Amino acid sequence: MALSEKDIELKIREEAKKALATGEVSCVIGWTTTRFPDKMKPFFAETEAECDELVWNKYCINGTAKYALDDRYPSKKFAIIARGCDSRAINRMLKDKQLLRENLYIIGVVCDGKENPICEECQHKNPLTYDVLIGEPVPEQIDEKRFAEVEAFEKLSPDEKYEYWAKQYDKCIHCYACRNACPACNCVECYADQYRTGWQGKASDRIQNQVYGLTRAFHVGDRCIECGECERVCPMGLPIMRQTRKMLKDINDLFGDYECGMPDDAMPVLGGYTLADPDEFM
Amino acid sequence: MSVKTNENWEPKILAFCCNWCTYTGADLAGLNRMKYPENVRVIRVPCSSRVNPQFILRAFQKGCDGVLVCGCHPGDCHYATGNYFTRRRFMLMQRLLEYNGIDPKRFQAKWISGSEAAKFRDTVTKVSAEIKALGPNTKFAEPHFTEGGDK
Amino acid sequence: MKFKKTDLNEVLKTLAREYTVFAPIVENEEKKFMPWAESKDVEMEGLNTIKPPKDVLFPNVEKMYRYKMGLEGFIEEIFPEDTKRILFGIRPCDMRSIDSMDKVFLTKEYVDSYYAKRRDDATIVAFGCTEAGRTCFCESMGLNPNDAPSADVMMNVSADGEDYVLEARTEKGEELVKKLEGLITDGGEAKKDTKCSLVINKAEDLDKKLAKMFEHPIWDKVTKGCIGCGTCTFVCPTCYCFDIDSENYGAEGCKYRCWDSCMFSDYTRLAGGANPRPTKKERLRNRYMHKLSYFNERYGETLCVGCGRCVEKCPAHLDISEFIEKASAAELGKEDK
Numbered sequence: 001m002a003l004s005e006k007d008i009e010l011k012i013r014e015e016a017k018k019a020l021a022t023g024e025v026s027c028v029i030g031w032t033t034t035r036f037p038d039k040m041k042p043f044f045a046e047t048e049a050e051c052d053e054l055v056w057n058k059y060c061i062n063g064t065a066k067y068a069l070d071d072r073y074p075s076k077k078f079a080i081i082a083r084g085c086d087s088r089a090i091n092r093m094l095k096d097k098q099l100l101r102e103n104l105y106i107i108g109v110v111c112d113g114k115e116n117p118i119c120e121e122c123q124h125k126n127p128l129t130y131d132v133l134i135g136e137p138v139p140e141q142i143d144e145k146r147f148a149e150v151e152a153f154e155k156l157s158p159d160e161k162y163e164y165w166a167k168q169y170d171k172c173i174h175c176y177a178c179r180n181a182c183p184a185c186n187c188v189e190c191y192a193d194q195y196r197t198g199w200q201g202k203a204s205d206r207i208q209n210q211v212y213g214l215t216r217a218f219h220v221g222d223r224c225i226e227c228g229e230c231e232r233v234c235p236m237g238l239p240i241m242r243q244t245r246k247m248l249k250d251i252n253d254l255f256g257d258y259e260c261g262m263p264d265d266a267m268p269v270l271g272g273y274t275l276a277d278p279d280e281f282m
Numbered sequence: 283m284s285v286k287t288n289e290n291w292e293p294k295i296l297a298f299c300c301n302w303c304t305y306t307g308a309d310l311a312g313l314n315r316m317k318y319p320e321n322v323r324v325i326r327v328p329c330s331s332r333v334n335p336q337f338i339l340r341a342f343q344k345g346c347d348g349v350l351v352c353g354c355h356p357g358d359c360h361y362a363t364g365n366y367f368t369r370r371r372f373m374l375m376q377r378l379l380e381y382n383g384i385d386p387k388r389f390q391a392k393w394i395s396g397s398e399a400a401k402f403r404d405t406v407t408k409v410s411a412e413i414k415a416l417g418p419n420t421k422f423a424e425p426h427f428t429e430g431g432d433k
Numbered sequence: 434m435k436f437k438k439t440d441l442n443e444v445l446k447t448l449a450r451e452y453t454v455f456a457p458i459v460e461n462e463e464k465k466f467m468p469w470a471e472s473k474d475v476e477m478e479g480l481n482t483i484k485p486p487k488d489v490l491f492p493n494v495e496k497m498y499r500y501k502m503g504l505e506g507f508i509e510e511i512f513p514e515d516t517k518r519i520l521f522g523i524r525p526c527d528m529r530s531i532d533s534m535d536k537v538f539l540t541k542e543y544v545d546s547y548y549a550k551r552r553d554d555a556t557i558v559a560f561g562c563t564e565a566g567r568t569c570f571c572e573s574m575g576l577n578p579n580d581a582p583s584a585d586v587m588m589n590v591s592a593d594g595e596d597y598v599l600e601a602r603t604e605k606g607e608e609l610v611k612k613l614e615g616l617i618t619d620g621g622e623a624k625k626d627t628k629c630s631l632v633i634n635k636a637e638d639l640d641k642k643l644a645k646m647f648e649h650p651i652w653d654k655v656t657k658g659c660i661g662c663g664t665c666t667f668v669c670p671t672c673y674c675f676d677i678d679s680e681n682y683g684a685e686g687c688k689y690r691c692w693d694s695c696m697f698s699d700y701t702r703l704a705g706g707a708n709p710r711p712t713k714k715e716r717l718r719n720r721y722m723h724k725l726s727y728f729n730e731r732y733g734e735t736l737c738v739g740c741g742r743c744v745e746k747c748p749a750h751l752d753i754s755e756f757i758e759k760a761s762a763a764e765l766g767k768e769d770k
Contacts, residue, residue, distance in 0.1 A: 204493050
């Protein structure tokens, strides 16, 4: 029988306390309440008493995995409460060699979706990597419409496409929230922060925003885990996933079925090659 | 209208050429007194996989009307595997640019070996003609480089 | 004085003959202050805009001068155009934020000529809120959502809800109202009963208390969730930090200034690469301290106006109002002197 929301919450607290009691874990990364009922904020429980502040409900939306990067060389483990998407984010960062598995204690929780549109497209409700699992694994769904939006957009004329994106990037305020929330954006120093190289202008105008958006899409396109954090955090509501999904769609079309953040050894597409790759440049 | 759109307008095309093949091919074209359009500016790179996708964006930003990346045929890379990475990278880049409204003709890639002087000439001539037909590029270009910019 | 709500477009049209009128316009699914034109969709009431109107006076990107090197070299300053502007319908919190920016850019000996020019050319029509967003807490910061004391013209919805009631408060304001002859009539009673949805417990002397709390353990806790993006600073109506950079094209180019954010790593990065604020803890502490303590020390008022934009938009749901309450209630340790 599936656990109720409240049961899972109690289990999370119990597991968090157990983890802290081992003495190997410095804090448990989960969620807690804010003054608004529909906003649950990331929370870092460091004591047993704080574990009782951890919550689990349909508004626990924020990703938890990326916070493990705050300290890349921790003296103690981070315990992370991980849904399917968070576990994929962890796999992403492990594979990118940004984290060490032995520095993590993963409390996996089966998640049946949150108040977030991206959850409807979720293909991995069960955590893929964990040390302890809360909840019974549920059957996974295949999202038939994963690329439907991209396919529809591809039909527009070049000028219509450009016009659409230009309008979107006019709204962009250059806050880098998408980058900072993205588990695939895990470079120690982002190209956009290397201001002396001149890749990225500091001004927030259409061209600079477009260049940023495109460069970011290309940088993370073959490593995107489709968690939708970029779109959720965007204060101006840009459809950022539409860019990375395009990359993923092409990768699937050209180089075979591909999904990131899985617990296998597959290289990111742009980090490898096969002799059998299609060739258009002859 | 400005000078850019009149009949004398010539596109600015940037060609990134691999040192070990296409650059030699272009050199051979010169030795053989082959004629190709002078609106192509060649930048020599150690390998076609040296070309960062940001170079392409940068070129459009700074007023180029087209970009061409040329490298060794698959299997012939001086560094054994460089051009296999190029192949994946730019097949995706071309599609992403198209998705963002850049005509795929404006960004092309081609394998040209050191002995294929004629292929270099033909490629460059064809690309140049195609881009000339498309007209000046205004997409992604900084206002300074497009008409109407406050120069 | 008052005019009919239905005459709003007529009023804007009249003003637009002589001024560039920035009004709250909904376009591209976003409400923001932009130049009015007949085809635009104005929304006076409802919630405040996501982006503050500060960019009318202090643009996101502002060219300062252009130059060319070599024998024909020159340096030429670029000044804001000579346009009379009206900021139409900004809320009391945003009006107060402009007062704060005036203090920064126009007082204490140095006058910022770019800001001063735009400010001189601007007439401000403030509009009392009719509805409070769920993150609005301006009353707790000492403001009144119905009234903006320093506006040139104060505008409110009338008690019967049919009209907009105007009150000119400065010479600029009277000049503006004069242009509307024929459209406005005398009388009208303003409805001023909007209340903030959020009331917070702020200690009277929070600024002085915070000044002692630089090393307080509270900072470790409140800053942990921050993801280090610049959203809070770019939606903040009082964040005025800028960076100066240049765009070069061969031998010529131009210098511009653009908004900067203290949440970014390069904000305090020094030339050699050292960074006195290495992590988000130091950066967020600086932001909160600036809003709630440093600014008080220099200009005698709190820089946070309680508009609630950062509370609504923060991707990690950090909440400055919650911080104010926590800090007000915090006990000082022996290290906090």
